[in-house]
Amino acid sequence: MGKAEVRRHGRADEGELGDAVRQARGGDEAAFAVVYREVHPMLLGYLRGLVGDDAEDVASETWHDIVRGIPRFRGDGQAFRGWAAAIARHRALDHVRRIKARPRTTPLEDGATEPMTAEDAGGSALENLSTRRALDLIAGLPQDQAEAVLLRVVVGLTAPTAAKVLGKRPGAVRTAAHRGLKRLAERLDGDGGSRG
Known part of the structure; x- marks a missing residue:
């Protein structure tokens, strides 16, 4: 394609x-x-x-x-x-x-929400598994690369628009996104493509 x-x-x-x-x-x-x-x-x-x-x-x-x-x-x-x-x-x-x-200092308890049914929880877990894994991997990138990948891939911005958001040049955003995506691919290859 x-x-x-x-x-x-x-x-x-x-x-x-x-x-x-x-x-x-x-x-x-x-x-x-x-x-x-x-x-x-x-x-x-x-x-x-x-x-x-x-x-x-x-x-x-x-x-x-x-x-x-x-x-x-x-x-x-x-x-x-x-x-x-x-x-x-x-x-x-x-x-x-x-x-x-x-x-x-203490975690908040979320007891005010309705409990999920098994069907809702299973569907939600499957839907969010790859997204959460991807965001965890992205969070492990250097900040400039993480933000460039998030803006370019997740939000769908062009390099010039992402550059305005970050206060950088479009070329710097393209480079950071490229390096971030390359690093993510290397991590996935290192994991054998496993899902967490």
């Missing part, structure tokens, strides 16, 4: 996302729902790579900022992904600073 033929499963094209963003800026709630469904899984994956289990909390803060700022946003689908990723990154960095200032 050629490069031009590769399309990430379930991802809207940038024109569709751009149209939904323009409509959402005007207050169209259905369009905002499309934007959220399209962008949230990628942002959540990016945030898991940055803050681990606190990703959901940071994502909700990110969406709060996105909702407040979307009327002023101008750009296409790719620019929106970059803008949203930049907000997520800033929120993640704020979160890390807060945690360092006030570290948790």
Whole structure:
């Protein structure tokens, strides 16, 4: 399959996302729902790579900022992904600073949620196994490589857009992503491709 033929499963094209963003800026709630469904899984994956289990909390803060700022946003689908990723990154960095200032001393218990049925738990475990393994491997990369891989692969940003998020040159982002992906491939080959 050629490069031009590769399309990430379930991802809207940038024109569709751009149209939904323009409509959402005007207050169209259905369009905002499309934007959220399209962008949230990628942002959540990016945030898991940055803050681990606190990703959901940071994502909700990110969406709060996105909702407040979307009327002023101008750009296409790719620019929106970059803008949203930049907000997520800033929120993640704020979160890390807060945690360092006030570290948790005891784990929180999550007794307020409904228990999963065996079917839900099994499906969720299978669905998240490869994602969690991939994010664990990415988290083991040097920070510049991890962020470049997350932005390029998980969020789906172009090198110039990812470079704006990171405050680097596009070539530096391409190089970091390439090195990170190469290092991940070496680790997987070293594991014999085993899954954890």
